[in-house]
Amino acid sequence: MALLALAAAPPDGRESLVQQGFDHFYNLEYDQAIADFERAIARDPASPDFHNHLAQTLVFREMYRNGALESELVSGTNSFLRRPKLNPPPETEKRFLGEIAASMDLSEAILRKNPRDTAAMYALGIAHALRSNYYWVVKKAWHDSLKDATAARRLHNRVAELEPGNLDARLVDGLHEYILGSLPWHYRMLGFLIGLHGDKQKGIRIVEDVAKNGSLNRVDAEILLCALHRRENKTRLAIPLVADLIEKFPRNFLLRLELSQMYSMAGDKAHALEAVEQVALLKKRHAPGYQRVPWEKIWFQEGTIEFWYNDLDRALENMRKVAARSEDLDLNTGVYAWLRIGQICDLTQQRAAALEAYQKAIAFAPQAEAAQESRKYLAVPYHRL
Numbered sequence: 001m002a003l004l005a006l007a008a009a010p011p012d013g014r015e016s017l018v019q020q021g022f023d024h025f026y027n028l029e030y031d032q033a034i035a036d037f038e039r040a041i042a043r044d045p046a047s048p049d050f051h052n053h054l055a056q057t058l059v060f061r062e063m064y065r066n067g068a069l070e071s072e073l074v075s076g077t078n079s080f081l082r083r084p085k086l087n088p089p090p091e092t093e094k095r096f097l098g099e100i101a102a103s104m105d106l107s108e109a110i111l112r113k114n115p116r117d118t119a120a121m122y123a124l125g126i127a128h129a130l131r132s133n134y135y136w137v138v139k140k141a142w143h144d145s146l147k148d149a150t151a152a153r154r155l156h157n158r159v160a161e162l163e164p165g166n167l168d169a170r171l172v173d174g175l176h177e178y179i180l181g182s183l184p185w186h187y188r189m190l191g192f193l194i195g196l197h198g199d200k201q202k203g204i205r206i207v208e209d210v211a212k213n214g215s216l217n218r219v220d221a222e223i224l225l226c227a228l229h230r231r232e233n234k235t236r237l238a239i240p241l242v243a244d245l246i247e248k249f250p251r252n253f254l255l256r257l258e259l260s261q262m263y264s265m266a267g268d269k270a271h272a273l274e275a276v277e278q279v280a281l282l283k284k285r286h287a288p289g290y291q292r293v294p295w296e297k298i299w300f301q302e303g304t305i306e307f308w309y310n311d312l313d314r315a316l317e318n319m320r321k322v323a324a325r326s327e328d329l330d331l332n333t334g335v336y337a338w339l340r341i342g343q344i345c346d347l348t349q350q351r352a353a354a355l356e357a358y359q360k361a362i363a364f365a366p367q368a369e370a371a372q373e374s375r376k377y378l379a380v381p382y383h384r385l
């Protein structure tokens with residue numbers, strides 16, 4: 001379940017500062033976003049929204065550093081339950097939970113004075129949703145995550161009852177419906193115990209509505225909808241959404257890599273490679289934001305496309321360039337590069353080289369899904385179905 005930048009309306013003259021923070025946030029400039037949200041808190045420490053903004057940015061920065069915002073990990077077809085844990089520094093976790101606690105305390109204080117204050121109710125729901133996602137993605141604490149997700153859903157449903165036209169309050173509801181509807185039955189029983197069964201299609205319809213007609217959460221709904229379409233193998237529906245996001249956030253290079261992945265999954269190799277080449281061109285031109293793109297990310301994306309389209313010689317060349325610099329890579333990219341090298345070597349009858357690559361994938365990130373997959377191929381060579 002991808003963490004979302006679930007927004008709330010910033011009041012008064014602080015609006016421009018928070019908008020600036022979110023512009024940095026969506027363009028992967030997390031240190032700048034954190035600084036903006038810290039300044040907003042300094043001006044108004046009693047705003048629960050600002051504490052939520054800072055909390056989520058702290059987590060996204062860790063996800064970005066760990067490669068956890070890459071499409072194969074967050075928005076791909078990987079199981080919600082098999083992602084490896086993230087290991088944020090203790091000080092980051094402490095600060096995240098502290099900001100969430102501050103937001104909750106402030107919201108609850110407002111609600112004690114006015115139980116129908118929808119702004120405080122919404123902010124409290126966001127705090128629960130962010131902590132739920134943190135428990136899910138970072139801690140793998142399923143029960144705690146579902147408990148917080150249920151609290152968020154209940155609060156935002158109440159906001160929607162009091163403000164029937166508030167579509168933004170439906171996004172958590174849609175995400176919760178989809179997640180519960182996607183879980184295996186033995187995990188979904190946790191939802192049944194609290195009377196929530198989950199419905200994937202209903203969840204998608206809600207997210208679509210927010211993406212089309214929402215206000216504060218429209219961007220987040222677009223991002224989530226891209227992920228859901230990709231998981232449901234409807235990548236053609238996601239392509240125009242990604243293109244729209246690229247136009248809004250031109251310094252976010254991950255969006256162009258995601259566009260490449262979407263085209264690849266849709267069977268359009270030419271446009272997939274073209275999107276990667278555009279990233280390389282923008283990097284060469286020193287376009288804003290693209291100086292941060294490691295060449296290894298570009299080679300990895302090209303190699304991945306070539307691998308799936310059976311251009312194995314070129315794929316192997318790209319993956320070996322990536323693996324040669326693996327000490328500088330995030331775990332996700334590094335482990336998948338070694339896995340792909342092993343698979344290509346198996347497909348080209350180079351079994352000894354394949355075994356060596358699988359062992360390196362396992363050593364690189366033992367808990368990652370790619371490492372678990374590599375263990376299978378130690379006994380039985382990889383082959384295409």
